[in-house]
Amino acid sequence: QVQLQESGPGLVKASEMLSLTCTVSGGSITTNYYAWNWVRQPPGKDLEWMGAITYDGTTYYSPSLKSRTSISRDTSKNRFSLQLMSVTPEDTAVYWCARYDAGGPISTMIGPQVYEYDKWGQGTQVTVSS
16 A cells, blocks of 8 residues: 655745655555656645656656756655745645656656545645744
């Protein structure tokens, strides 16, 4: 049974960097053809796809966040991480990591639909203080 677990600070100061890690158990992040995603939901707003790193290490980002976002992985520890730079209070949200099964080679990603994620972490609240 694949499980995802987010970890990281729950409080970040404005202008600093938000860093979260998703540790995966029960399956490898290099297994074809999964994409490992970061998704967030600010209070009162819709779920927002932030970006993903695929089974072969390719990264994709939401155009609106691309300039501030970096996703990386550590295959030796079977985990992937999110870094969001220059945060503001508008980055306050619940952050999830989630798995998407592409079913085949991935050439591009624009963010799966919510129902297309087959595994989720429990989510972690991150608050950005001004």
